Amino acid sequence: MRIYLDHNATAPLRPEVREAMGAVLGEPANASSAHREGARARSAVEAARAEVAALLGARPAEIVFTSGATEANNLALRGAVAARPGTTLVVTAIEHASVLETAERLAGTGVRLRVVPVDAEGRVAAAAVAAAADAPGPVLASVGLANGEVGSVAPLAEVAARLAGHEAWLHTDAAQAAGRLPIDVGALGVDLLTLSAHKLGGPPGVGALWVGPRATLVPQATGGPQERGRRAGTENVAAIVGFGVAARLARERLAAEAAHAAALVERLWDGIRRAVPDAVRNGPAAPPRLPNTLSVGFPGCPGESLLVLLDLAGIAVSVGSACAAGAAEPSHVLLAMGRDPDAARSALRLSVGPTTTAAEVDRVVAVLPALVAQVRGGRAA
Amino acid sequence: MSRERVVVAMSGGVDSAVAAARCVAAGWEVVGISLRLAPDGAGSCCSLDDFHDARATADRLGFPHYVFDLRDAFARHVVRPFVAEYLAGRTPNPCARCNEHVKLGLLWERARELGATRLATGHYARVGTDPVTGRHCLRAAADATKDQSYFLFMLDQAALARTLFPVGELAKAEVRAAARALGLPVADKPESMGVCFVPDGDVAGFVERAAPDAVRPGPIVDEAGRVLGRHAGVHGFTVGQRRGLRIAADAPRYVRALDAARATVTVAPAARLRAGGLVARETRWVAGTPPPAGTRFGARIRHRHPPVPARLLAAAGDEVRVAFAAGAGPAVTPGQAAVFYDGDRVLGGGWIAGDLA
Numbered sequence: 001m002r003i004y005l006d007h008n009a010t011a012p013l014r015p016e017v018r019e020a021m022g023a024v025l026g027e028p029a030n031a032s033s034a035h036r037e038g039a040r041a042r043s044a045v046e047a048a049r050a051e052v053a054a055l056l057g058a059r060p061a062e063i064v065f066t067s068g069a070t071e072a073n074n075l076a077l078r079g080a081v082a083a084r085p086g087t088t089l090v091v092t093a094i095e096h097a098s099v100l101e102t103a104e105r106l107a108g109t110g111v112r113l114r115v116v117p118v119d120a121e122g123r124v125a126a127a128a129v130a131a132a133a134d135a136p137g138p139v140l141a142s143v144g145l146a147n148g149e150v151g152s153v154a155p156l157a158e159v160a161a162r163l164a165g166h167e168a169w170l171h172t173d174a175a176q177a178a179g180r181l182p183i184d185v186g187a188l189g190v191d192l193l194t195l196s197a198h199k200l201g202g203p204p205g206v207g208a209l210w211v212g213p214r215a216t217l218v219p220q221a222t223g224g225p226q227e228r229g230r231r232a233g234t235e236n237v238a239a240i241v242g243f244g245v246a247a248r249l250a251r252e253r254l255a256a257e258a259a260h261a262a263a264l265v266e267r268l269w270d271g272i273r274r275a276v277p278d279a280v281r282n283g284p285a286a287p288p289r290l291p292n293t294l295s296v297g298f299p300g301c302p303g304e305s306l307l308v309l310l311d312l313a314g315i316a317v318s319v320g321s322a323c324a325a326g327a328a329e330p331s332h333v334l335l336a337m338g339r340d341p342d343a344a345r346s347a348l349r350l351s352v353g354p355t356t357t358a359a360e361v362d363r364v365v366a367v368l369p370a371l372v373a374q375v376r377g378g379r380a381a
Numbered sequence: 382m383s384r385e386r387v388v389v390a391m392s393g394g395v396d397s398a399v400a401a402a403r404c405v406a407a408g409w410e411v412v413g414i415s416l417r418l419a420p421d422g423a424g425s426c427c428s429l430d431d432f433h434d435a436r437a438t439a440d441r442l443g444f445p446h447y448v449f450d451l452r453d454a455f456a457r458h459v460v461r462p463f464v465a466e467y468l469a470g471r472t473p474n475p476c477a478r479c480n481e482h483v484k485l486g487l488l489w490e491r492a493r494e495l496g497a498t499r500l501a502t503g504h505y506a507r508v509g510t511d512p513v514t515g516r517h518c519l520r521a522a523a524d525a526t527k528d529q530s531y532f533l534f535m536l537d538q539a540a541l542a543r544t545l546f547p548v549g550e551l552a553k554a555e556v557r558a559a560a561r562a563l564g565l566p567v568a569d570k571p572e573s574m575g576v577c578f579v580p581d582g583d584v585a586g587f588v589e590r591a592a593p594d595a596v597r598p599g600p601i602v603d604e605a606g607r608v609l610g611r612h613a614g615v616h617g618f619t620v621g622q623r624r625g626l627r628i629a630a631d632a633p634r635y636v637r638a639l640d641a642a643r644a645t646v647t648v649a650p651a652a653r654l655r656a657g658g659l660v661a662r663e664t665r666w667v668a669g670t671p672p673p674a675g676t677r678f679g680a681r682i683r684h685r686h687p688p689v690p691a692r693l694l695a696a697a698g699d700e701v702r703v704a705f706a707a708g709a710g711p712a713v714t715p716g717q718a719a720v721f722y723d724g725d726r727v728l729g730g731g732w733i734a735g736d737l738a
Contacts, residue, residue: 304450
């Protein structure tokens with residue numbers, strides 16, 4: 001049996017999600033069609049919208065379904081910049097590539113871009129975001145709620161409070177936070193929020209952008225009235241239905257699943273550091289942090305080799321960043337945290353989920369030290 | 382569980398695919414590794430398509446496959462020296478450097494970290510054992526038209542002991558037939574040609590983009606110093622070259638010498654290029670020590686050129702002086718490898734520093 005500790009890359013589909021999607025896939029489902037089949041699809045989409053909104057404490061009409069978090073981040077940044085010419089973009093150095101690269105592309109077209117640094121534990125200071133947002137004219141600040149590589153959590157409510165009074169919209173990529181931390185858009189004070197279904201145990205290929213009442217975006221996909229004109233294209237009904245079920249389960253089980261994950265991660269870390277005393281945990285030394293995420297470096301032991309040995313031993317983990325072919329690249333998050341390129345290349349990310357068991361974690365703890373020793377021995381030989 | 386592990390370097394081509402298949406058939410526990418070497422989209426090898434091809438082969442044959450990012454090392458050991466050599470008026474051999482430092486160097490370090498006891502590649506060459514001394518020897522491939530032993534001369538006893546060349550006994554047609562028989566998706570994939578990180582073949586343009594400030598135009602002169610034309614930089618030339626000089630001369634002229642310090646290209650009639658011998662540096666001997674002075678061997682001074690009858694004059698440190706048999710001397714190109722053969726056996730080789738009169 002393989003052990004899957006890469007839930008931050010994608011989480012396994014929840015059985016309830018698969019069942020609900022299967023039912024939808026059995027029939028034609030264009031939610032914009034006038035016939036009964038269309039009406040059934042429409043009501044399924046709207047029920048899912050309500051579930052996704054409920055996960056955020058939001059109104060269903062504020063949810064825009066997209067093809068995933070990447071599209072949602074693109075829509076947030078590009079749509080906001082197009083809506084308010086002269087916008088200054090503020091992002092943190094540890095955002096997901098779909099925020100960072102989109103911001104850089106926009107900067108290439110003349111948009112002013114400011115990148116806010118983080119500290120050695122991967123945390124951003126609200127004051128630093130506010131200082132960067134102190135620009136003439138409109139501002140879009142994009143600050144990820146939780147970082148999927150090292151688990152740091154941004155002080156979003158404080159950022160929002162400091163931005164009050166500026167002509168600033170606040171966007172947050174909550175793809176890694178949803179289902180792992182409680183999210184309430186009102187309490188966070190954000191204007192735009194990105195979600196992904198497949199990190200919640202929903203299917204890949206669907207996500208959402210929550211658009212709060214203060215923000216108006218210029219649509220980036222045009223040619224249809226879907227999603228209230230904010231995102232054209234026939235809805236992926238089965239995926240949206242799966243997203244809805246995943247969102248409901250994530251909301252109902254949040255406390256239990258987060259506690260389960262946190263207990264497993266601490267068990268994992270305790271075991272690893274006992275067996276490998278010089279192991280280094282990356283990210284925040286104490287909460288708040290993502291309960292399910294452990295980033296750990298083993299000095300003198302490239303993460304790439306360790307990943308391969310773990311995979312051969314039946315354990316799936318990841319290294320911080322990977323290119324399209326799966327090769328490890330130095331993690332931009334760890335580089336931003338001040339790690340040297342070797343350390344930024346060598347961190348292993350282990351991320352657990354609701355299906356992970358204590359026995360699996362114990363097995364990893366039992367296997368890992370010998371593999372670390374093997375890699376180090378191979379280097380020394 | 383107890384099977385020994387071999388790492389197979391997989392380019393995504395048919396040779397390394399069949400090499401992997403032969404390792405599987407021989408009972409090894411195979412781990413396929415592809416290397417990301419050139420920047421994205423800049424290489425004719427190690428593109429995303431090649432990685433997908435390698436992975437499809439691994440899936441088909443049922444072994445795991447991974448991609449390692451060695452772009453930094455490739456830039457340091459191969460690309461930057463390549464540019465520097467051209468700018469210095471030499472004609473580098475990046476494949477041999479890559480084999481030494483990256484494919485059979487760094488990748489071996491990674492393989493060892495992964496618990497592998499052998500590293501296999503799709504090179505056309507053979508590793509054998511000397512019946513007298515019992516030492517490992519490097520031999521040309523069975524398919525002489527595909528032989529790549531020229532690019533592998535630097536392998537020492539330790540390297541040969543751990544290296545497998547599973548297609549070295551096969552002809553290319555046999556490799557393709559084996560791939561087809563196994564249903565490998567790369568069976569009919571075309572051969573990669575040229576320098577992998579210069580996919581358009583425009584080496585001079587590549588050097589100019591890499592080091593725009595180091596390029597110096599200058600004169601093309603004959604051996605008497607008469608200016609026959611102008612050039613855009615010595616990096617655009619290679620010793621022995623005839624075409625592309627754009628000079629007016631009564632008889633064919635060839636590049637005789639490149640002087641980077643003076644930004645001068647010297648041309649001469651063909652007869653003047655025939656060297657009496659060569660000087661090579663960074664010389665390595667497969668057996669570990671040089672053969673005695675006077676030893677006769679075949680000296681191959683370019684890939685695909687037949688070895689020239691030659692004789693070892695002297696070996697001092699890692700520098701050797703080699704004399705060509707009378708009248709046999711070809712044009713010698715600094716920067717290329719000189720590899721010395723006894724029949725199909727590689728004795729050793731080095732990097733050509735210059736010619737002997």
